[in-house]
Structure formats: C-alpha cells, structure tokens
Amino acid sequence: MxxxxxxxxxxxxxxxxxxxxxxxxxxxxxxxxxxxxxxxxxxxxxxxxxxxxxxxxxxxxxxxxxxxxxxxxxxxxxxxxxxxxxxxxxxxxxxxxxxxxxxxxxxxxxxxxxxxxxxxxxxxxxxxxxxxxxxxxxxxxxxxxxxxxxxxxxxxxxxxxxxxxxxxxxxxxxxxxxxxxxxxxxxxxxxxxxxxxxxxxVVQLLDAAASPPYQRGVQGGDGSLEDDVEISDGRVVLPGSLYLPARCDGTVLFAHGSGSSRHSPRNRFVASVLHGAGLGTLLLDLLTPEEEVNRANVFDIGLLARRLSSATHWLEARHDGSAGRIGYFGASTGAGAALWAAAEPGAQVAAVVSRGGRPDLASPRLAAVKAPTLLIVGGADTQVLALNRQAMARMQAPTRLEIVPGATHLFEEPGTLATAATLAADWFRQYLLPSPVGRSMPEARE
The missing domain is CATH 3.40.50.2020 (Rossmann fold)
Structure with missing residues (x-):
C-alpha cells in the first residue's frame, strides 16, 4: 500500500x-x-x-x-x-x-x-x-x-x-x-x-530553512509570493513551485536531472540562495511520474526542452512581464534541456547556468545558444568535466567554466553546493538584474 x-x-x-x-x-x-x-x-x-x-x-x-x-x-x-x-x-x-x-x-x-x-x-x-x-x-x-x-x-x-x-x-x-x-x-x-x-x-535543508519563511499561495507581508502551480503544455499538466519577490527583475527556471524532482533538497537549497540575491524561481517537473518510469523519456532532451519552453511561455503570459528577465538553471540531463531550449529561435533567455550538467546532450544546438552560459563542474567529476570542456569548445555565446575543487557529481561534499549556488547567484544577478554600470561580458575561461 x-x-x-x-x-x-x-x-x-x-x-x-x-x-x-x-x-x-x-x-x-x-x-x-x-x-x-x-x-x-x-x-x-x-x-x-x-x-x-x-x-x-x-x-x-x-x-x-x-x-x-x-x-x-x-x-x-x-x-x-x-x-x-x-x-x-x-x-x-x-x-x-x-x-x-x-x-x-x-x-x-x-x-x-x-x-x-x-x-x-x-x-x-x-x-x-x-x-x-x-x-x-x-x-x-x-x-x-x-x-x-x-x-x-x-x-x-x-x-x-x-x-x-x-x-x-x-x-x-x-x-x-x-x-x-x-x-x-x-x-x-x-x-x-x-x-x-x-x-x-540534511545540511542543505537546514540551510534552506534558515532563510526567511514565506506564505504559500498568498501575498506575503513583504509583497513576495510563493505558490504551487500547474503548467499545461497541451498534452500533460506539470506541477511547479513558484516564488516571486515583491519586486521581480529576474526569474530562474530550474530543469533538474534524472532521478531528481522539484522537491530535491539540492535544488531547493540553490533556490533559497537565489531568493537571497533578489531573484524569483520556478522549480518544475518536466515529466509526469508515469513518464519517468520510461528511461528513454529522461534522455529525450528535445521533449524536456519543449516543456521547459512551454513553462517559460506560461510564466511570461501569466505575469505579463512582471517576472522580469528569464534564466535557466539546469542540473545533469536538465542542463542539456536548458541549453536546447535556450537555442530555440526567438528564445528570450538572458542567462544559463549548468551545475554538474550534461551540455553535450544538446550538442546539435550548442552553437545556436546566445545566452551567456556558466558551466559549474566538480573537480572530482572527471568524466563530466571532460564533456563540459568539449561542449564549451562548440559554443559561440559568452561561456565560462568554473571548477569546484573536490566536488563530485552531486556536490555532496561539505561546502561544495554552497559554492556552486553562490557562483550561480552571481551569474544570474549579473545578467538578469538591472545594473547601473551595465553588464560586462565574461571571457571564456576555466
């Protein structure tokens, strides 16, 4: 039972x-x-x-x-x-x-x-x-x-x-x-x-819980909003968790990897760090529980990217531009989906961050990505690190590779996920939030 x-x-x-x-x-x-x-x-x-x-x-x-x-x-x-x-x-x-x-x-x-x-x-x-x-x-x-x-x-x-x-x-x-x-x-x-x-x-959840609590589904005392939402792509309804600060100049959509979900403590921890940087977040599952059983769906990057694009259109339509600039945060296979979606003609994606990602899964589309992209990889995740270097060579957009020393694929080592989250927050803050001095384009480097 x-x-x-x-x-x-x-x-x-x-x-x-x-x-x-x-x-x-x-x-x-x-x-x-x-x-x-x-x-x-x-x-x-x-x-x-x-x-x-x-x-x-x-x-x-x-x-x-x-x-x-x-x-x-x-x-x-x-x-x-x-x-x-x-x-x-x-x-x-x-x-x-x-x-x-x-x-x-x-x-x-x-x-x-x-x-x-x-x-x-x-x-x-x-x-x-x-x-x-x-x-x-x-x-x-x-x-x-x-x-x-x-x-x-x-x-x-x-x-x-x-x-x-x-x-x-x-x-x-x-x-x-x-x-x-x-x-x-x-x-x-x-x-x-x-x-x-x-x-x-456990550590990540305790860290996330230490951030200010928000009321769900209603306007908070500070004007923030947190709500459980449902997003239709025309075929299925996808559940999501939306947070928007009182003044929202940028929102990050999360695309998680295989075996994870929008409830992942890692994703929620990263989201809490982004909240502290003044960013909104939308965490969503790109597959239904029934679809996840079929492993082929997990690696159907085109399907995942289409649904991420649908969620982006939903967010833009529902909030009539009040969600600000849009960014994608992808982990593992979700990073491939984020880059694939960012390469779509007319995609209004201002920045992409990949954490322990598989950008190689979007190889046919990498050269078409225009959004500044940050690739974060654990130093001990040698196979994925090699794949990220290969993908970086194919990209035309401003791209940076950051290696977190000692981190393995899931960034479970003490302090490594916090480092990755801080790198992501800095990247999104640079490209999604207003800056009085403008945005400097990063050099492609390691």
Missing amino acids: VAFHDRPDAGRRLGKRLAPLRGGDVVVLGLPRGGVPVAFEVAKALEAPLDVIVVRKLGVPFQPEVAMGAIGEGNVRVLDQRTISMARISQEDLQQVERQERALLESRVARFRQGRRRVDLAGRTAVIVDDGIATGSTARVACQVARRQGAAKVILAVPVAPARAIVELKEPDDIVCLLSPQDFQAVGYYYHDFSPTEDGE
Missing part, C-alpha cells in the same frame, strides 16, 4: 494536519536523516524554525541492542535504572559506553549543524518528526531528550506507524500520525520513493 510519493509529500500532508499549531511558539525537530525532509515541509507549513534532534542509545555492553538509556545534546542523559540494575551495570561501564556514544553524537551534530547553534526549546512546543516509526525506540528517546532540554510540550508527528506502537508510546504529550495500519509492514513499504537521505541533504 503506497500512501506517500516521497518524504516531502508526506511532510506536506503532515503539515496540513498540524496546521492548528501555526502561530504558536513551536520548534520542529527532524530526526536525522530520513526525518529531516519530512520535518522541513512541516516547519514550512507551520512557519516555525527547523532543527535536528540528535540522540544516541546507550546499549548494555554485552547486549548493545538493549537500551539502558540515551543521550542528547547539552549533556542530556536519560537512564533506565531498572535495566541498569538488572544487568548489573557498573558506573565505570556506564561511563565508558556514554563516552563512546557522546563522541559519535557530537560528530553527527557537527556534521549536520555546520556551526549553527541548537534551537532553544525552553518553554516551547517541540514537534518531533520522523519519516515513520517501526518499533518506536528512537522516537521514545527523542521525546525524553526534548523534555530534558526544556520543552513545555512534546508532540510526535509521523506519516506512518504501527497501530500498536502508537498505543504503547507514553513519552509524548500528543501523537499525530496519518496512517497507523494494524498489519504494519516496513516504513518504506508506504512510500513510492524511499531512497536514502544523505548527510549533505
């Missing part, structure tokens, strides 16, 4: 259920790693701060799967005195286990927070979010730790959990669960896409 498309989908549904909490003194805490994409959407819906709650179980030394306690940040420690007594655990044994687990906990905290401080829970409502519950042991510990950190109320919110686990959980003050089957399978059984969440995605 598939109930959710992916973790962001589950998070949006959970956010709707938790809507009565909006406006309260709420902190949303995601359990790394899989709980964070769900928690990101919940925090967005509640317009609440997002943080992670990192916990480690203290296992009995001779039987580590049996918990004798748990630890959390801020030297929080929760002990099960009954288990300690029955297992005859000495103070020395307990301290040794805690030292080991504390080192692992602090390592994970440093990896996820990247220097950010923990959000203070004192006197606030803590909403602890995971992508699902199997046994409930981790959720139970997280609730205890949040309470020890000063939370006045603890709510556990999950998309799916066994009915029995919901009944047995006593630690939270309240539990919000969208689906609680009696014949529970595994958590992943209820998701269409349950691919692993990487550490880099």
Whole structure:
C-alpha cells in the first residue's frame, strides 16, 4: 500500500494536519536523516524554525541492542535504572559506553549543524518528526531528550506507524500520525520513493530553512509570493513551485536531472540562495511520474526542452512581464534541456547556468545558444568535466567554466553546493538584474 510519493509529500500532508499549531511558539525537530525532509515541509507549513534532534542509545555492553538509556545534546542523559540494575551495570561501564556514544553524537551534530547553534526549546512546543516509526525506540528517546532540554510540550508527528506502537508510546504529550495500519509492514513499504537521505541533504535543508519563511499561495507581508502551480503544455499538466519577490527583475527556471524532482533538497537549497540575491524561481517537473518510469523519456532532451519552453511561455503570459528577465538553471540531463531550449529561435533567455550538467546532450544546438552560459563542474567529476570542456569548445555565446575543487557529481561534499549556488547567484544577478554600470561580458575561461 503506497500512501506517500516521497518524504516531502508526506511532510506536506503532515503539515496540513498540524496546521492548528501555526502561530504558536513551536520548534520542529527532524530526526536525522530520513526525518529531516519530512520535518522541513512541516516547519514550512507551520512557519516555525527547523532543527535536528540528535540522540544516541546507550546499549548494555554485552547486549548493545538493549537500551539502558540515551543521550542528547547539552549533556542530556536519560537512564533506565531498572535495566541498569538488572544487568548489573557498573558506573565505570556506564561511563565508558556514554563516552563512546557522546563522541559519535557530537560528530553527527557537527556534521549536520555546520556551526549553527541548537534551537532553544525552553518553554516551547517541540514537534518531533520522523519519516515513520517501526518499533518506536528512537522516537521514545527523542521525546525524553526534548523534555530534558526544556520543552513545555512534546508532540510526535509521523506519516506512518504501527497501530500498536502508537498505543504503547507514553513519552509524548500528543501523537499525530496519518496512517497507523494494524498489519504494519516496513516504513518504506508506504512510500513510492524511499531512497536514502544523505548527510549533505540534511545540511542543505537546514540551510534552506534558515532563510526567511514565506506564505504559500498568498501575498506575503513583504509583497513576495510563493505558490504551487500547474503548467499545461497541451498534452500533460506539470506541477511547479513558484516564488516571486515583491519586486521581480529576474526569474530562474530550474530543469533538474534524472532521478531528481522539484522537491530535491539540492535544488531547493540553490533556490533559497537565489531568493537571497533578489531573484524569483520556478522549480518544475518536466515529466509526469508515469513518464519517468520510461528511461528513454529522461534522455529525450528535445521533449524536456519543449516543456521547459512551454513553462517559460506560461510564466511570461501569466505575469505579463512582471517576472522580469528569464534564466535557466539546469542540473545533469536538465542542463542539456536548458541549453536546447535556450537555442530555440526567438528564445528570450538572458542567462544559463549548468551545475554538474550534461551540455553535450544538446550538442546539435550548442552553437545556436546566445545566452551567456556558466558551466559549474566538480573537480572530482572527471568524466563530466571532460564533456563540459568539449561542449564549451562548440559554443559561440559568452561561456565560462568554473571548477569546484573536490566536488563530485552531486556536490555532496561539505561546502561544495554552497559554492556552486553562490557562483550561480552571481551569474544570474549579473545578467538578469538591472545594473547601473551595465553588464560586462565574461571571457571564456576555466
């Protein structure tokens, strides 16, 4: 029984259920790693701060799967005195286990927070979010730790959990669960896409959540607009996520690569950096879920480019020029589609950025691209780097190749995606936004 498309989908549904909490003194805490994409959407819906709650179980030394306690940040420690007594655990044994687990906990905290401080829970409502519950042991510990950190109320919110686990959980003050089957399978059984969440995605989502929240589908207090939209190309309807600042002089359309979507944490992180630069964004899926199953569609660059062009026309028509100059941001195969669309006769595309892209997939059209193009490639992504160099030699438009040292194809290494996003923001700011001194054309270089 598939109930959710992916973790962001589950998070949006959970956010709707938790809507009565909006406006309260709420902190949303995601359990790394899989709980964070769900928690990101919940925090967005509640317009609440997002943080992670990192916990480690203290296992009995001779039987580590049996918990004798748990630890959390801020030297929080929760002990099960009954288990300690029955297992005859000495103070020395307990301290040794805690030292080991504390080192692992602090390592994970440093990896996820990247220097950010923990959000203070004192006197606030803590909403602890995971992508699902199997046994409930981790959720139970997280609730205890949040309470020890000063939370006045603890709510556990999950998309799916066994009915029995919901009944047995006593630690939270309240539990919000969208689906609680009696014949529970595994958590992943209820998701269409349950691919692993990487550490880099957790960091990117926390970074994105740190930017100012926006109201969805309505004019914000600062005049900005964020909305879920539907774009028809005459055959299918494509979903998109649109953000326009109060004054919009430039909007960037995103074309993601295979295996990704408009909900990709990487794309959303880059979009948040562009928002900070004063740019609008339109993230959209160029294929329907049914079409994505056929791998041939993923590499049909002509099809993807036509749909990107349709989205461009839709944006221009709907906002009557108020979206400003148009730019394309393409990743992987999406970069090929962006360049193909930019080469169309009459295309009003002011700039293109490719991140880890495959511009070679648009080889027949590269010479016709007129928009200034930035190619961003990871230094460790040697095969794609060679393809970008070959594509660059075919291009007539002002083109620059920027190599991010140490980055692989997905830019998962710490700091590499932020570097790529900053390069993209600078490029789009130069070519999409007004400049009193005009725009200087870059030299084609590496």
